[in-house]
Amino acid sequence: MSTDLMPNRYRPGESDLPKRESELIARREAVLGASYRLQYRRPVHFVRGEGMWLYDPDGRAYLDFYNNVPCLGHCHPEVNAAMAEQAGRISANTRYLEPKLVDYAERLIETFPNELDRVVFTCTGSESNDLALRIARFASGNEGVIVSSYAYHGTSAATAAVSPNLGDAVKLSPSVRMVSLPGPAGVPEAQAADFFEAQIRSAILDLNRRGIGVAALLIDSIFSSDGVWVDPPGLIASGAAAVREAGGLVIADEVQPGFGRTGAHMWGFERHGIVPDLVTLGKPMGNGFPIGAVVGRKAPMEQFGATSRYSNTFAGNTVGIATADAVLTILQRDQIPQKALAISQHLRSGLEKIANQHSGVRATRNAGLFFGVDMGPEGAPAARRRAMALDVVNAMRDDGVLISTTGANEDTLKVRPPLVCQAEHVDLFLASLERALIKVAG
Template sequence: MSVDLMPNRYRPGDAELSEREAELIARRDAVLGASYRLQYRKPVHFVRGEGMWLYDPDDRPYLDFYNNVPSLGHCHPEVNAAMAEQAARLNANTRYLEPRLVEYAERLTSTFPPELDRVVFTCTGSESNDLALRIARLASGGEGVIVTSYAYHGTSAAVAAVSPNLGAAVNLSPYARIARLPGPAGVSDADASGFFEAEVRAAIADLQRRGIGVAALLFDSIFSSDGVWIDPPGFIAGAVEAVREVGGLVISDEVQPGFGRTGAHMWGFERHGIVPDLVTLGKPMGNGFPIGGVVGRRSPMEKFGNTARYSNTFAGNTVGIAAADAVLTILQRDCIMESVLAASARLHAGLEQIASETPGIRAIRNAGLFFGVDIGLDSDSTHQRRGRALDVVNLMRDDGVLISTTSANEDTLKIRPPLVCQEEHVELFLRSLRKALVEASS
């Protein structure tokens, strides 16, 4: 059975549209075409954003529990001011001396374990993962990349080819190998570490047997597109060791978990007590300004830097650095991670309570403010579960709350509010979810 790879989207006929919306969608389809999918059965249109809220043309507010780019909240005035001020003064590239570029690079790397003391900037998470693969292949001499079953690492050719989440229509690289995660395979926490290590060792053996060699184990440290599988802490340590034994690099994709989303740690890999060789950054780094990066150990980074001529016109430019610098300042100064822990604890407790009172929730997993909530009744088929999750998401959208779905079967609610989420927002969210679950079950 084939799963629609973006089930939560608008399809013609799905919803009653205003004439203005219908005309705009027709024009949109004509010029942007099929790559541009609209979220929700009935598309949303926003005209302004502020903090946790987005507003439609009728000034109706939508509570944003989905967007993980504006992690400090929509239209953060301090980030915007930093960006505007720098744009008015100078927007220059990294081939000129620029103290703030160096200072930000030092501040950023100081949030990592001391072994990870180098950074190269990029513009997007895809560019970060693409660059990390180039570095890993050069440094290791191998070509093989091991990823998880529903991993998504981005849009470039090299990265899409190691993103099984994109489905059968996007060919996997002949050098990609898949390691199954213990959680979705139903393996107990006690056996999780051994299971994942065995999966990775099998992939290594196959890559070695074919002379492909091992460039990297590449993983999102909260395995978000696999369905948010974060436990037990440390379950990836054996696999990491196995990859290192054969000279492969360990790449932690922190595009989603990074910059404090997990609350307990600045970087998702810290939950697992490992230190990667390369770490990739993106989404929330500039609160919406396109900036990303690869942070890494000196040896592979220098081997690449001394060999390949790498430059990226926009990456690390003065305006992007100003935005990212403001984001890091606010994240640290305002103790955002503490507030993430508080909000996520409240959200987790509220979800548990709903699950105990209302049918339709099968499991709740989270690290900080990234939640995966499996939807479905015991009597549901997988198809029904997917439909029910989609119903919940769209009922909530109609109720003015934004989330979406994830996981192999797309029956897991993907909940990842901006990190400035407060208790009042959590309560609003829980009320809406409870209502939607009841309605979806009726």
């Protein structure tokens, strides 16, 4: 694991900045303080967004190949109109009857396998995972949680405690167990599922021997913070079955892969041929409006809901629902996931072509429009690979293209454009990546 937990960030004094930016940063530091880290060595400053583009105060355009929250693009007029229209009519809470809440809940559930027929709304992906853990612990009677070794699942106390990605300063729960992934461990694809299952079984054994028991396997099915380890499809199925056998629930964290990111499916878990017990939603659900959800099987959802008095003031309010409803309508009507899959193939072949020409590109992995591109030649030391990834990201930023890094060594480029990305944007991105590779690796 890298020692710097957010390598791609601004460090005071490291870069010469224009007065406008350095003054704003000074004011920002004084009132927002150390929690608020800025991306890039030279932070970006945006005042306008539209579709795939963000604009700085001088009108310079930056191509966004990083943000998955505005999945339909920045400032989508139809989504914003739905939000504004609803805000002008009523923002009801869920303790009152309001048909839109029920209509949208039914529409959302229809996108899931039949077994998943209940939904509870939240405001953020962290709230979704936090609630899913509460439900899993309540329904199973156990405490243990199994996650991947570099997982990130949220910012609440309970989710941060099962997020090894956050590093040493954030204490892990005594009841969390981390499992290695076959990909980073160098296990061939044919043995990947067996390797993963063996890791899971060993974690279950340990949790049981300590009387903790297993409440849940909590996984992002594209393992985005571990470095985008998407293959082979089916990889997690036997491990998930082992967890259910042991009395635990399977929670699919769809904050990253959900809502068509993987192209071929609406939900990432479908790629692995499993039906989880609980599914957690967040980021792209409202194209930027704070809304999330837990979707799940009736049994654990009702067991929790009937006994624990759960309510969430803002969650499910009609404005958020109307916004999310517009997002789902557009995703389905305009076949956004299908188009994203097609465009991801264009991006994939462009990246492979670059990889063949540059020894600096070690490997490329993707599921739909979520790409991980490993930087640094085979056999290069971890620190050099990492420095190279950071150099490429910052060269591209200076060139007007936004991406960042991921993975245990943060040497994997994280490429995750809004789903409305077109071929022309892919070509601009590929040209910029090539320029950056030449600049960085020579």
